[in-house]
Amino acid sequence: MAFKILVLNLGGTSSKFSIYEDERHIVTKSISHCAEDMAAHPLSKDQVAYRKEIVLGFLRENHYQVDDFDTFVLRAPPFPAPRGGTYLVEGRCRELVLSYYHPDEKPIHGNRFVLPLIDELRGARNVPVYLVDPDMVDEFSEVAHVSGLPGYARKPSIHYLNQKAIARKYAQDVGRAYSELRLIICHLGGGISIGAHEYGVAIDSNEGSEGWGPFSTDRAGTVATSIMLELCFDKGLTRQEVHGLLRGKAGLKGHLGTDDLREVERRIAEGEQKAKLVFNALAYQIAKEIGSCYAALRGKVDAIIFTGGMSNSKKLIGAIESYVSGFAPFVLYPGEKEQEALALGAYRVLTGAEEPIRL
Numbered sequence: 593m594a595f596k597i598l599v600l601n602l603g604g605t606s607s608k609f610s611i612y613e614d615e616r617h618i619v620t621k622s623i624s625h626c627a628e629d630m631a632a633h634p635l636s637k638d639q640v641a642y643r644k645e646i647v648l649g650f651l652r653e654n655h656y657q658v659d660d661f662d663t664f665v666l667r668a669p670p671f672p673a674p675r676g677g678t679y680l681v682e683g684r685c686r687e688l689v690l691s692y693y694h695p696d697e698k699p700i701h702g703n704r705f706v707l708p709l710i711d712e713l714r715g716a717r718n719v720p721v722y723l724v725d726p727d728m729v730d731e732f733s734e735v736a737h738v739s740g741l742p743g744y745a746r747k748p749s750i751h752y753l754n755q756k757a758i759a760r761k762y763a764q765d766v767g768r769a770y771s772e773l774r775l776i777i778c779h780l781g782g783g784i785s786i787g788a789h790e791y792g793v794a795i796d797s798n799e800g801s802e803g804w805g806p807f808s809t810d811r812a813g814t815v816a817t818s819i820m821l822e823l824c825f826d827k828g829l830t831r832q833e834v835h836g837l838l839r840g841k842a843g844l845k846g847h848l849g850t851d852d853l854r855e856v857e858r859r860i861a862e863g864e865q866k867a868k869l870v871f872n873a874l875a876y877q878i879a880k881e882i883g884s885c886y887a888a889l890r891g892k893v894d895a896i897i898f899t900g901g902m903s904n905s906k907k908l909i910g911a912i913e914s915y916v917s918g919f920a921p922f923v924l925y926p927g928e929k930e931q932e933a934l935a936l937g938a939y940r941v942l943t944g945a946e947e948p949i950r951l
């Protein structure tokens with residue numbers, strides 16, 4: 593009997609569900625949630641209810657029931673995982689994952705409420721739940737950790753799961769080992785993370801979740817200290833309001849009222865000058881971040897790889913290329929390899945090929 597694996601990958605604005613039987617992909621459904629649906633389910637607990645119904649619909653469409661599954665595998669929230677691998681969600685690991693769930697607050701990202709959703713789905717059944725290659729695995733070099741503020745190290749926040757899966761896929765496609773390549777990997781999704789990978793190790797990156805780097809669909813990216821001070825102390829805003837502004841009402845959404853790059857492209861095609869300027873600024877900031885990874889890799893780069901939903905945009909890739917095309921060849925893997933990476937990570941531990949990590 594094959595192991596039946598349900599993969600749940602909830603993004604900020606998207607939901608991706610897959611069913612695998614052993615290593616075999618059966619079906620995937622990918623949904624981009626429209627702004628109206630997100631607004632109709634404003635709190636994290638509302639999102640649990642909303643997306644649970646979508647999962648159940650996906651199972652019905654494909655003639656599966658929740659009880660058919662031997663395991664659930666999830667994209668993890670950004671907890672400080674000590675290393676890459678497959679984590680069993682029990683004990684301390686479970687506590688850490690649940691510490692990101694704030695039912696009565698606006699959700700930051702789907703990975704924050706996916707475990708409560710699974711808990712509702714599995715009920716009393718003791719089905720193992722796994723996480724694979726969590727986003728906050730820290731492989732920074734020693735020098736990359738040092739910030740200018742003593743006591744506050746620079747820390748990575750990259751789409752670790754997808755960055756690693758894409759790096760391995762590229763290595764396989766060119767018939768080389770990931771451990772012998774120097775790569776810049778640009779995950780252009782709801783969030784943007786750009787990583788410098790040196791011989792199989794992500795030695796530096798921007799802070800894709802909450803911090804420095806390019807702005808993204810709805811996040812501000814780098815913000816000057818003086819602006820932070822003004823927001824925190826001069827505007828009478830609460831901590832939650834400042835956070836919501838920087839992550840949720842910034843980036844494309846802040847400038848143009850949409851976090852959908854396809855809509856931005858449509859508006860540019862209709863002649864909207866502001867959309868054009870913001871689009872060009874996005875490409876410019878991404879190119880500059882690629883430049884910083886290029887420096888981290890001492891200018892020796894085998895490929896600059898693009899992945900994530902926004903990598904589908906030929907216009908965006910073209911605009912980035914106009915700045916950094918001379919650095920290294922561009923390689924495109926639009927979308928992501930996260931579903932497969934999650935399923936195979938769970939499969940390895942189910943079959944005993946790998947020990948799960950327990951915290």
Ligand SMILES: Nc1ncnc2c1ncn2[C@@H]1O[C@H](COP(=O)(O)OP(=O)(O)OP(=O)(O)O)[C@@H](O)[C@H]1O
Pocket residue numbers: 603604605606780781782783784809851852853854855900901902903904905927
């Ligand atoms: N064909 C396309 N052309 C242009 N942009 C696209 C296309 N498909 C998706 N996008 C854009 O990609 C972005 C969403 O990317 P993606 O689905 O990878 O994000 P996510 O999974 O929600 O978040 P994250 O990648 O941070 O986990 C949106 O801005 C969307 O408009």
Ligand SMILES: CCCC(=O)O
Pocket residue numbers: 670701727749750751752782783784785800801
């Ligand atoms: C690395 C960024 C992951 C997220 O979108 O929070």
